[in-house]
Amino acid sequence: MSIRIKLGVSIVTLALASAAFAQTPAAKPTRIRGDIVSLSGDTLTVHRRSGDTVKIAVKSDTPVTALKNIKLQDIKPGSFVGTAATTGTDGKLTATEVLVFPEAARGTGEGHYAWDLGPQSSMTNANVDQVVQGTSGRDLKLSYKGGSNAVTVPENVPVVTFAPATHDDLKPGKKVFVVASPAGSDFAAQRIVVEKDGVAPPM
Template sequence: MSARALIVASTLVAPVAYLALPATAQAQAPKAAPTNIRGSVVSFANNTVKVKTREGKTVDVTLAEGGRIAGVARAAVTDIKPGDFVGIASLAKADGGDGALEVLIFPPAMKGTGEGSYGWDLKPNSSMTNATVADAVKGVDGHTVTVSYHGKEKKITIGDGTPVVTLAPASTKDLVAGAIVFIPATKNDKGNFVAQQLVVGTNGVVPPM
């Protein structure tokens, strides 16, 4: 795992991490929580990526000087082991508990990043839980993991077909038209989007977060 990828790992957590953790590689917390931009690359030039967002808008995001880029690599539910640190976006299920929308397995060096459970914007009413796996148990409808954070526990079901990824190296060469990106961006004093880091899909694997 490259240093570049490790730095970008800190972007894969809810905005609260920007306020609480030095792992964001920022000397100070930004004045405003980032806007999570999800979509496909239209073009990349002069350190600015033009993105067609999932909402259908087209926005320009400038990668800040020294900004980092990472990709994602496919993983499997069976890769999740007790003691691993994971980020799981989920939705509450009608029959109780949470069902995973996606799972990120953090590299060991990022354990503790953004620990907690909080609101997330992948889908309406979704949440993000960054926590340590207490146990991973095979269930009837998939895998159910028990995760712990700040003395609390939460059970999340990971159904068949749920995207499970980890981090991978990437570069500006991967910012080609059609590539899928996830970019936590903030607006500068001119109202333009600026990102310290972004995540881009490579080798057929897209950022699910």
Template sequence: MDRKRLIAAALAFSVAALAALQSAEAAERVRVRGTVESLDGDMLKVKSRDGKDVTVALKSGWNVGGVVQAAVTDIKPGDFVGIASQPTDSGINGAIEVVIFPASMKGTGEGDRPWDSQPNSSMTNATVANAVTSVNGPTLTLTYKGGQRKINIPKGTPVVTLTSATKADLKPGAGVFITGERNDDSTVSADRVAVGLNGTMPPM
């Protein structure tokens, strides 16, 4: 191939790569929280917690994971957790919900980032370094690559852990939490569904 053709091919590849990148960036990431209305093949209909009907197009090979209740006393130093929290007047964030990850999922999504479950909330996926108990509930010191955060867990904060589940658990009325991408037709595409078991509502 001569030099001109090589340059043209390189430019075409660069344009295609840029278009693909822009398309990926343009896809709107959304989180769906609500209850199952129906499952028909790979189409899941959900009533969101704000009362909207959401259709989730499940991708080929999609899977489902279970969410079950746990207790704050189950949390031990060395555990990997995901905690949504908000700032408080004390200067220490207060937990909104806690997920205790199984040991096999340690390191999943490690870090601290903005979250959308409540105004000004953040999500911290990190390892429990220590816990100090007080009348206001335990305060955990969480460490992650590049930082740490202290979070107090007030009494009554939802605490859950993850377990196995099957597609049969996606029954009408079951609580679900789904992260996916918004499609042009306003449906949501996703490859995984977290479903609450035994009446548990995923708090994430």
């Protein structure tokens, strides 16, 4: 396989995987968060945070990716990010994690919508217009099709970007974030983000 083809495959894989952070409400995905129990053949068994254990069908071409930590200072004007956040009583957004998308995935899931990490949780996938140093972190001024908002990113919040991974990384004990669709009484994976090198999916 040529270097050009390999690069193309990597870009496509990252673009597909980035959708794990960018499903709009219309898509109505099932987001599964938990620890891998086993991968047997094409069945991934995951013990969810909610306490139950589910089985997920995984095809040979199901995209699998990992994450790597980057610095808050790496977020610059012009970056395209996805940030989960909570809304305070004052109406202001405070980030609970930030993903910096690779350039190939710019525009993925663009917008602001409800997320499922807890009460008052939201996801904003948007362009960074301005970065301002605040008293409790950095304030990101974000814009997306149809709107804009601002989010404060505290210094201790995970800031990540995508890193390569394969199905071989789906090992017992590793934390995963799986976007899946119902398949009978079980699920079918659309894409998987897996813990690697000590970096667990923060979303």
